[in-house]
Amino acid sequence: MDQATNLRKLAESNSNLRVLPSAKGPQTKIIAIASGKGGVGKTTLSVNLGISIARAGNKVLIFDGDLGLANINVLLGIIPKYNLYHVVKGHKSLKEIVIQTTEGVDIIAGASGYSQLANLNETQRNNLIKGFSELGHYDYMIIDTGAGISSNVIGLVMPAHEVLVITTPEPTAITDSYGLIKSIVSQTKEKNLKIIVNRARSAIEGKKVADRVIDISGQFLEVQVEPLGFIFQDDEVERSIREQKPYILNSPNCKASACLTRITHTLLHTEHKLDDDNNITGFFKKFFGFMDNSEREYEKRALGEGS
Numbered sequence: 001m002d003q004a005t006n007l008r009k010l011a012e013s014n015s016n017l018r019v020l021p022s023a024k025g026p027q028t029k030i031i032a033i034a035s036g037k038g039g040v041g042k043t044t045l046s047v048n049l050g051i052s053i054a055r056a057g058n059k060v061l062i063f064d065g066d067l068g069l070a071n072i073n074v075l076l077g078i079i080p081k082y083n084l085y086h087v088v089k090g091h092k093s094l095k096e097i098v099i100q101t102t103e104g105v106d107i108i109a110g111a112s113g114y115s116q117l118a119n120l121n122e123t124q125r126n127n128l129i130k131g132f133s134e135l136g137h138y139d140y141m142i143i144d145t146g147a148g149i150s151s152n153v154i155g156l157v158m159p160a161h162e163v164l165v166i167t168t169p170e171p172t173a174i175t176d177s178y179g180l181i182k183s184i185v186s187q188t189k190e191k192n193l194k195i196i197v198n199r200a201r202s203a204i205e206g207k208k209v210a211d212r213v214i215d216i217s218g219q220f221l222e223v224q225v226e227p228l229g230f231i232f233q234d235d236e237v238e239r240s241i242r243e244q245k246p247y248i249l250n251s252p253n254c255k256a257s258a259c260l261t262r263i264t265h266t267l268l269h270t271e272h273k274l275d276d277d278n279n280i281t282g283f284f285k286k287f288f289g290f291m292d293n294s295e296r297e298y299e300k301r302a303l304g305e306g307s
């Protein structure tokens with residue numbers, strides 16, 4: 001069987017993978033995409049992976065968690081009239097700002113230039129959580145995070161069921177992906193961490209880079225990072241971005257799409273460790289809890305150091 005036939009079969013079998021209803025009620029699997037270094041492909045992956053998972057028959061919400069520099073909508077050529085800012089300020093309900101795309105995913109656009117999600121008052125937080133409870137069920141929520149290891153990023157990563165750490169083969173990107181893993185591990189060793197190598201020039205390079213991250217994380221942090229595959233460096237990705245169309249739709253037969261299909265397949269076959277509060281409202285409650293805690297920790301340290 002040639003490679004194209006293999007991939008077509010994989011894509012077809014992906015489309016039979018739906019999230020099964022659970023005894024605990026409707027569950028939402030929450031996947032955070034983070035990197036450490038900027039510009040390595042988080043947003044591109046979030047959009048294309050979201051579409052790929054939706055095409056397998058799942059209801060998917062992409063949340064633009066790159067607070068301050070939101071641009072999920074740019075990749076889809078959408079200019080949203082309203083975003084999270086309008087919800088936080090009470091001008092719109094969350095339901096009113098959700099963008100339903102023809103690609104089969106819903107999107108919550110972030111507010112460029114507005115990064116205050118962590119600093120909302122009690123009423124604003126409750127409004128947001130209530131807004132999420134009114135949205136209806138999603139099988140998956142994908143969170144695109146910003147670059148770096150700020151508490152905003154770690155706060156969005158901590159309550160997720162899966163964290164996809166993305167790097168490129170550049171040494172600086174590898175170092176920063178390790179830095180991100182270290183920050184996560186300093187909070188908990190219980191996270192499901194997976195590594196994706198983007199812009200690999202060969203399968204061998206993709207594997208080598210993933211092995212490097214896995215090895216150093218195992219050796220120095222005693223944490224098991226799982227390989228989730230690689231995505232080829234591919235001009236079609238850049239062309240699709242220029243054309244504001246996701247490459248999985250614009251160039252379904254390109255090398256990057258083939259890799260993404262494989263990654264989707266592996267991800268949809270992954271058993272997620274789910275706890276009792278597996279929905280989007282639970283996720284945001286945990287996010288706010290984490291932010292409060294890290295603020296208190298910071299104050300304690302600052303006061304301790306000052307005295």
Ligand SMILES: Nc1ncnc2c1ncn2[C@@H]1O[C@H](COP(=O)(O)OP(=O)(O)OP(=O)(O)O)[C@@H](O)[C@H]1O
Nearest residue numbers: 038039040041042043044147199232233234237238
């Ligand atoms: N597989 C790929 N092949 C070729 N180019 C790619 C690939 N993936 C990403 N790129 C290029 O990298 C650029 C940055 O991608 P993207 O915006 O997704 O990164 P990011 O990690 O979200 O950046 P930021 O940290 O600024 O949010 C894209 O505009 C595209 O040109």
Ligand SMILES: [Mg+2]
Nearest residue numbers: 042043066145
């Ligand atoms: Mg981005």
